[in-house]
Amino acid sequence: MTASEIRQQFLDFFASKGHQIVPSAPIVIKNDPTLMFTNAGMNQFKDYFLGNRVPPHKRVADTQKCLRVSGKQNDLEEVGIDTYHHTMFEMLGNWSFGDYFKKEAIAMSWELLTEVYKIPKDKLYVTVFEGDAKENIPKDDEAYQFWKEHIAEDRILMGNKKDNFWEMGDMGPCGPCSEIHVDCRPDEERKLVDGKTLVNADHPQVIEIWNNVFMQFNRQKDGSLVPLPAKHVDTGMGLERLVRVLQNKTSNYDTDLFTNTIHFTEKLVNKKYTFGDDKKDVAFRVIADHVRAISFTIADGQLPSNTGAGYVIRRILRRAVRYYFSFLDVRKPLLHEIVPVLAAQFSNVFPELEAQVDFVKKVIFEEENNFLRTLESGIRRIEDFMQQAATKVIDGATAFELNDTYGFPLDLTNLIAAEKGFTVDEKGFEAAMQQQKDRSRAATELDTGDWVVLDETPNSIFVGYEQLESTTKLLKYRTIKAKGKEQFQLVISQTPFYAESGGQVGDTGTLQFDDETIHVVDTKKENNLTILFTDKLPANPAAVVKAKVDKVKRLDTERHHSATHLLHAALRQVLGTHVAQKGSLVNADALRFDFSHFAKVTDEELAQIEAIVNAKIRENVPVVIKEMPKDEALKLGAMALFGEKYGDTVRVVIIDPAYSVELCGGTHVGATGELGLFKFVSESAVAAGVRRVEAVTGSKAEAYISEQLAQLKDMKAALKNPKDPVKAVETLLQDKSSLEKQVDALEQEKVRALASSLRNQSEQIDGVNFLGKVVHVNNAEGLKQLSLQLKNDIPDHVLIFAANIGGKASIALTIDEKLVASKGWEAPKIIKERIAPLIKGGGGGQKTFATAGGQEVDKLDQVISAVKQLL
Template identity: 40%
Template sequence: MLSSKEIRKRFIQFFEDKGHKFVPSSPVVPADDPSLLFTNAGMNQFKDIFLGVKKKDCDSAVNSQKCIRVSGKHNDLEEVGVDTYHHTFFEMLGNWSFDSYFKEESIRWAWQLLTEVYGIDETKLYATVFSGDESDGSEYDKEAAELWPKVTGIPVERVLSFGRKDNFWEMGETGPCGPSSEIHIDLGDEMCDMKHIPGHKCGVNAGCARFIELWNLVFIQFNRQSDGTLKLLKAKYIDTGLGLERLTAVLQGKPSNYDTDLFTPLIKEISEMANIKYTRSLTEKTDIAMRVVADHVRALSFAITDGAVPSNDGRGYVLRRILRRASRFGRVLELKEPFIYKLVPTLIELMGDAFPEIKQRQEFVETVIESEEKSFNRTLDRGLEIFETAAGKSEKYISGEDTFKLYDTYGFPLDLTELLAREKGLDIDRDGFEKLMEQQRQRARAAKKESGLIGKLEGEELPETDDREKYLTENCKAKILGFAGADGFRGEGELRNTEEKTAVLLDKTCCYAESGGQIGDSGEIRGDNFVFEIEKTEKIGHSVLHQGKILEGKAKVGDVVEVTVSGERNSSRKNHTATHLLQWALKKVMGESITQQGSLVCPDYLRFDFTCSKALSNEQISEVEELVNRKIFADSPVTCSTMPIDEAKKLGATALFGEKYGDTVRLISIGRDEDESYENAFSKELCGGTHVSRTSQIGGFKIIKEESISAGVRRITALTGRALIEYFSEREKVIEELCFKLKVPFHQLSERTDKLISENKKLKKEIKDAGKQGGGGNVREEADKAIENAKDIAGAKIIAAHVKCGDNKQLRECADSIKKRCESLAALLVTSAGGKVMMVAAVSEDLIKKGIKAGDIVKQAAPAVGGGGGGRPDMAQAGGKDASGIPNALKAAEEYAASKLE
C-alpha cells in the first residue's frame, strides 16, 4: 500500500520527468491577492499569468498546493467531521501548462499516471467533457470527447458529457475560462449512500458516494467578455487539480479520507488524550468530534505558519471560528483544558518533510493555538450563560437573533448551538439566523466594492510602466498612456479637473508604488497645460497607477510630462532602512526565532509586526533601541544588489515569509561596501523598497510603542529623522512646563514627582479611613449590631436593620461582612445619606433554594421609600428618596423572609 508521502512524491516526479518545473506551494495566506481570504486552489499563485499581468518564468509547472476552503457549496464548515470527505485544509496536486501543451498531452498524462504509476484499474474510470451551452454560444467540447478514446483507449460509452455546472471553469464574471474534463472512479455498489432514496440510480454526477471525481483537467482557452460572449485567448493554458486526500483514500482502499495515513496518527493521538476509542462511526458523537479536531488542527497550523492569526475580522475571524469549533468538540470528548496545540508535533511528523516551514515555526504555532484555546474557554463559559438565557425565552426554539449573537459575538459555531438546543428539546430559528447572516454578507460585499481602483481594474489590459528610475531619481520625463477611473481604463481622450478618483498611467515613472509594506509615493505630474497632484501610487501587474486629481488645466493622452516625487520620499527611505535595523536588533535581543509578520513604512513613522509570545520588557526595548542607534551612528553603508534568488538564499538573506519573489531578487545589505564580501554585512534582506545610502542619514531611532496585536504577535511603532526631532521637542516643552509648575529644576523633577505621588496616596488612605466611619459608624461595628439583633427563624438568621454607612460601597461591605459570618441568612440593610435611601439585600445559598431571593426582598421593601431595584438571587440593591418610610421597608422585608420559612 502506497503511503501518502509516496503518492505525493510520485505525482511530482512524474511531471518533473515530463519537463515540468516544481514550484513549491504558495502560503495559504495570499500575499498580494485581497480578493482571497485563503489560497483555495492550486491555480491561485498562477492567476496573474492567466490574467496577463505577469510574465511566465517557465513553460509548465507541477506542485502540491496547501489549500483552505471554509465556505461555498461544497465546503460547509458545519459538514466537516460529519461525513467522510469534507475538509477545511487539503492538498491539491496539480500540473500547469502556460501555452506549451494542451488537451492531448494533459489527457494522456493524467490517464498514464493514474493507471500505470498508481495502478488504478482503468475499467473503473470514467471521463466527462463539456456538452456546450446555447445561452452564450459555447460549443460541445468535441475535441476532448474524441481525444479521450483516441489517447487512452477508454470506451466511448464511458466518456460522458455534462453542462456548465460540472464541466466549465471560470475565474470570475469576466476573464479567462474554458471547458474542463473530469476523471471519475466507480468505487463499487457497496459505497452508494443513497440506496434508501426511491428511484435513485448510481452514476457519474448522480450525487452518491459510489462515483467520485478524482481529477479535474481545465482547458483555459477563452476570455469571457463583459457582454457575456466568449473570445479565444491568444495563449492557451492547462490547469489541473487532484485532491491528495481523496486520491490517498482510493489508493489505500479506505472508505473515508479520515481512515488514511494523513489522519489516523492524529485521530490516534486524540483518542489517547480522551481515553475514548475511535470506532469510525458516522453518527457517534465522539467519533465526529475526533474527526473535527483532526481536520481543524491541520488548517489552524498551516494558516498560522503562513502568517494568519485568530482575530475578529477577515481571515483571522475564520481561524477563530475553526479553532472554537475544534475546542467545543473537545468538550464532547471531555477535554476541557487546552489540548489542540499538543497535536502540532504529530502533524509535523506527518507533513513536516513536504512543508518544512511548519517545522521552523512550531513553537509559534503552538503558542498561538494554546493562547486562543485558553481565551475561548473563558468565552465559552460566558456564551453558555447567554445560551441558557436564550433557551428560557421559548419552549420551542432559539431565536435567529440569539443564534446569530452566539455565533457572531461568542464564536459559537451553528452546529454547537443546534447541539445544545437539541439537548433541551428545542430547535433553532435557522431562517432568522440565515437572514442575519445574509445581511452581514451584504455588508462585507459592499465593503469589498469600496476596495478602490485596483479592484475595479483587475483583469483589464493595461499598458506597462517602466519604473526602474524609482531607485535612481526623484524627477523624470514621461508620456501619458491613459487614464483609469471608476469606469475602467481608457487609452485616449482628456482628463479635466472635474474628474475625481482618477489615475494617470505613464510609459515610465520615478514614483515608488506601494509594496513590501512601504506606502506609495506622493508628488505631482506637470504638463504644459495642467498640474496633477499624486496622492498615492499603486501597482497592478506591470502597470503603475498615479492616483490623485487635476489641480488645474487638462491633460490628454500623449502629453509629455514631468514627474516629481514629494520630499516625503526621504523620510520613507529612513524608516525603511530603520525597519531592517530593527529586525536585526530584535533577533539579537530576542533570538533568531523572531520572524516578521508584517510592516508599514510611511514618512511619519514605521511599524513592525513580529512573532513573540510575550511582551518585551523595558530593558529589552532599551537594548533594541541602543543596538539600532549604534549602527546608525556608525555610519554603516547600505548597498543594493540584484542577483538570482538561489544565490541570495545561499548568502543567508532574510525573506518575508509568504511574499512572492521572482527568479531575480533585490538584496539590501547593511554593513558592507560595494566591493566588500557579503560576510561583512550584518543585515541582509530581500527588499524592493527605497533606502538611504548610509545609516547615519536616518538620524536616530526611538520606539514609542510596543503592544500585542494578536496571540503570539507583537507590534513595535518607532520614529526616525524629522518625526523623531518633533517627538523630543514636544516632550521637552512638557518637561519645561512641569518644571515651571512644580518650581523645581529639571534634575529634581523625578524626585518631586515621586514625593507628590506619595503624598497623594497618603491623603487617599486618610479619606478612605475617614469614610469607613460612615456617618459616625464603623462598618464592622454596624455589622456586629445587625447580627446581634437578628431574629432566628427555622435555624436561619433574618436581619432587617437600619445601619450607619456613608454610601453604597460601605453598605455592600457591611452586607458582605454579615454574610461571611452567618451560614444561613436573609438580610436587608438600609441607610440614608444626602437625602437618599440606599438598601442592600443578601441571601445565603441554602435559603435561595427555599425560595428566598435577594432581588425579591428589595422589591418588597423599596416601594416603602419611594424607590425600586433588583439584582441577583444572592445579592441585590435598591434606592429611594423617602427616608421616613425606612421602618415600613424593614418590616416588609422581615415579613417576606419569615413567610418563606414558616
C-alpha cells in the same frame, strides 16, 4: 504507496514531460484584494493568465497548499462530517501558459492515472462542458473528441455550466473544464447501479479526482466573453482524494495523510477513533483537518485575530476546540500538542512549519486557552438565559449573540438546549446571521469597471529605485466604486511610484497631463499590476504624462524602512536568533515592527537594542542593494521572511555583511547616516508569542524627543522645579496613596453610621421587610457596603438604595434568599425590567444582589417607588 510517494510520482511524471517543478506559494495571499488565502493552485500564476507578467517557464507543476472555508461543496461546517471535504488541502497541478492545450492535457492526465497510478479504466468517468445557450457558449466538442481517443464514449458525460465551466471571478479569464471522476464503490455495488448516474451527485464514493480547466475566454463586466490571445491549461487534483483512491480507503481521513494525527490524538484524549459518524469520530476528523489549516497558515504569517483573514483562522481553531470540548470531554488545550507531529510529517515538502514549530505551538496554545475561557463564559450565559426564560425556546437573537460573542455555533447551542429540554429559534438565528452578512457585504462592496485599454503594453515598469520622476504614458484605467465613493485606477508605462508591499506604504504624488494635475492618493499592487489611485481622470488620457513622487514622504518612509533592517538585526543580537519578523508597517511618520518573542522586552533590553541601532547609524554604513539568484542569496546568509513568495532572482539589501543581509523589495536610504537618530516609542504584545515595537527616525525622532522634553519641562514647572523630579513624583504618589486610605476609612465610617441610622426604618409589606432610600455616598462601593451591613440585620428583606454619584444614577438592590426561592424574585431581572428603563441605563448581578447605573439622576425616588410597588 505512501502519500509522500504518491505526491513525488506526480511531480516526477510532469518533470519528465518538460515541466518546471516550482514550490508552493504561501497559503496567505498578498497583493491581491480579491482573495484572503490561496484557494486554488492557479492563484500564484494569476499574473500569467491575466497577461501582467511573462512566465519564465511555459510548463510548470507543483503541489500547492490551499485553504477553502466557503464556496461550492466547501462549507466549513461540512468538514469532518463527511469523508472528503477539508479546510486546508494540497492541490497537485500542471500548467501550460500558451504552450500545450486540450489534446496534450487530456492525454497526460489519462496516462498518469491509468499507467502510472494504475487506476482501473472501468472505474473512471469524464465530464465535458455541454454548452450554455443562454450565454451563447458552445459545447466543448474539442475535449469530447480528444477524450474519445482514451475512454469509451458512454463514459464521457455532459456537464452543465455549474460543474464544467470555470471562472476566476465575476470578471477575468475563464473557460470550459473537463473533470475526471472515479467510482470507488465495491464491485458488487458497481454492477447494481451504473456509476455514470452518480457522477456529480454528491455520492461519497463516486468523486471528482482531477479537473482540467481550459482557459480560452476573458469575461467582461457586461458578462460577454472575449477569446484570450493565448490559451492556457490550469489543472488541479486534490492529493487527499488521490491518496484515498490509491490506498483503497473509503475516507480521506483513513489515509496516512491523517492517520498520524488521529492516532496521536487518540493517545492525548485516551479515546479510540472508530471510523464512524458519531460526534466523537467527527471530532477526531475535525481536529485532524483543522490543526493542519491553522498550523500552516500561522507558519505562513497569518496570526489569529478578530478581523479579515485572522478571523477565519480563529474561527477554524475555535471550531476544533468546540468539538473536543463537547464530544471528547477535553477541558484543556489540545491542538498545540499535535503541531510537532505535523511538522515532522511535512518537513520534506513544506519545511516552514518545522522551522517555526515552537512559535506556532505557542500561538495555538494561547488561542485555545483564551477560547476555553470564553466557552465557559458562554455556557454560563446560556444557563442564565434558560433559568430566566419564560418559555422553553432560546430566541434567535440570543442564539446569534452566543455565536457572535462567544463563538457558539448553532449546533452547540442546540446541543446544550436539548439537554435542558429547550429548543432554538433557528429561523430567527438565520435572520440575525443574514442581517450581519448583509451589513458586512454593504461595508465591503466594491464595484469595479472594465479596464479601458489605451496601449497593449502588458504592464508598467518600476523605475522608482533610481528616480522619483519619469516621463511616461497612460496604459489603461478603470473606475471603482466603494461605499458610494468613486475613485479611479490608472496604470502608467514607466512608474516611479512604489506600490504598497512588504510593509512599506504606497507612494503618493502627482501626474501631469498637459496643464492638468492629477493627484495620486495611493499606489497598490493587484497581483503584479502596479495601480495608481486617483480621485479624477485626466481630460486628455492620451497626453504625455509627467509622473512625480512626493519626495519628502518617500525619503521619510525610506528612513523608517532601512531602520527596520537595523532593528531586526539588533533584536536578534540582544534577544536571540529565534526572533523573526512577523509583520511591519513602514510609512513617513513611524515604523512598526512585529516579531516572534515569548516575553516582554525589558527597558534595559530596549535601551541596548536602541544603542546598537544608533551605533550603526553613526558608522554611516553604505546600504548595498544587489540582485542575485535566490539560492546564492541564501548562501550569503540573507534573511527570508516566512510567508513571502520569492522568485528565482531576488533583491538583497546588505547593511554590513556581518550585520544585516535581508531579501527585500522595498526602497532604502543610501547610507545609514541618513537616518540621523533612532528612538523607540512603544513596546507591547500583539498576540501569543508576538511582540510589537514602534519607533521613529530622522526628523520624526527629533520631534518626538522635543515633545518628551517639553512635557518634562512642564511637569517640573508644575512641581515647582525640584532638583530631583523623579523623587518629587514618588513623594506625590505616596502622599496621594496615604490620603486615599484616609478617605476610604472616613467613607467606611460614614457608611457604618448610615447603616446604623437606617437599621430600624424598614417597613413590612405583605410579610416582606422593605427598606428603600436615596442616600449620600461617594462611590458605588459605598452602596454595596451599606447593603451588606444591613442584609444580615433585616430578615425577609428587600433593600433598594439609590445615590447620585458624580452626576450619574447608581442603584443597589438586595433580596433575601428565602424570597428568591418562595416568590421567584431575582435582582437582575427586576433591575432589567423596572429600574434600567427609568434611569436610562443597565446593570446586572446575582439573584440576591444586583447593581445598576444610568443617566437620569432625577428619577431616584421613582426607582424606590417602583420596587415598593412590586411588593
